[in-house]
Amino acid sequence: xQSVTQPDIHITVSEGxxxxxxxxxxxxATPYLFWYVQSPGQGLQLLLKYFSGDTLVQGIKGxxxxxxxxxxxxxxxxxxxxxxxxxEYFCAVGPFAGSARQLTFGSGTQLTVLP
Amino acid sequence: ETGVTQTPRHLVMGMTNxxxxxxxxxxxxxxxxxxxxxxxxPLELMFVYSLEERVENNSVPSRFSPExxxxxxxxxxxxxxxxxxxxxxxxxxxxxxxxxEAFFGQGTRLTxx
Numbered sequence: 314x315q316s317v318t319q320p321d322i323h324i325t326v327s328e329g330x331x332x333x334x335x336x337x338x339x340x341x342a343t344p345y346l347f348w349y350v351q352s353p354g355q356g357l358q359l360l361l362k363y364f365s366g367d368t369l370v371q372g373i374k375g376x377x378x379x380x381x382x383x384x385x386x387x388x389x390x391x392x393x394x395x396x397x398x399x400x401e402y403f404c405a406v407g408p409f410a411g412s413a414r415q416l417t418f419g420s421g422t423q424l425t426v427l428p
Numbered sequence: 429e430t431g432v433t434q435t436p437r438h439l440v441m442g443m444t445n446x447x448x449x450x451x452x453x454x455x456x457x458x459x460x461x462x463x464x465x466x467x468x469x470p471l472e473l474m475f476v477y478s479l480e481e482r483v484e485n486n487s488v489p490s491r492f493s494p495e496x497x498x499x500x501x502x503x504x505x506x507x508x509x510x511x512x513x514x515x516x517x518x519x520x521x522x523x524x525x526x527x528x529e530a531f532f533g534q535g536t537r538l539t540x541x
Contacts, residue, residue, distance in 0.1 A: 349532075354534075356535045415476060419470065
């Protein structure tokens with residue numbers, strides 16, 4: 314069974330500081346990996362995805378993530394955080410094929426940005 | 429705007445009411461989903477419709493009843509809900525059920541009183 318762990322429930326950073334949100338996954342085959350962001354009262358917006366190829370993927374809003382198979386990780390990074398980045402971030406793993414038929418989400422990391 | 433529209437955005441209902449949530453996708457996708465998002469819990473997949481075949485999570489109570497009349501529309505019919513059913517209900521769609529990302533609507537905030 315696939316699973317996703319986001320070890321940090323809540324992270325606080327100052328505006329302009331760098332950011333790294335951690336994600337570890339468990340999946341028995343080649344994973345499809347995603348980061349989503351959710352602003353209060355809104356649905357989830359896809360930030361970026363990894364299917365194959367270059368392990369460093371670029372997303373929207375200046376985010377990037379690096380897939381490390383040896384560590385089963387897919388951490389999200391941003392070099393300089395903006396106040397508008399305050400939101401909840403979800404890592405997800407999806408099935409490459411077969412009957413899993415669902416994305417499995419982590420519990421989320423709430424990001425607070427200090428002025 | 430993600431191409432997935434949910435109505436209503438907010439709903440308050442009594443435990444004896446019957447109501448329906450609606451989802452419409454304009455992306456030409458072949459799979460649609462209902463997720464439940466409760467406070468401090470991971471997103472919970474409730475139902476998947478793929479090319480009009482339903483796949484359900486067996487832990488979802490029967491007071492939730494999905495309907496997918498075509499590949500663009502998905503409903504969640506609600507009846508005799510409990511206060512613990514209060515949550516954000518998210519609809520999503522994807523091109524396929526595997527190898528692809530899901531696009532989410534903005535959700536319906538449901539409060540059961």
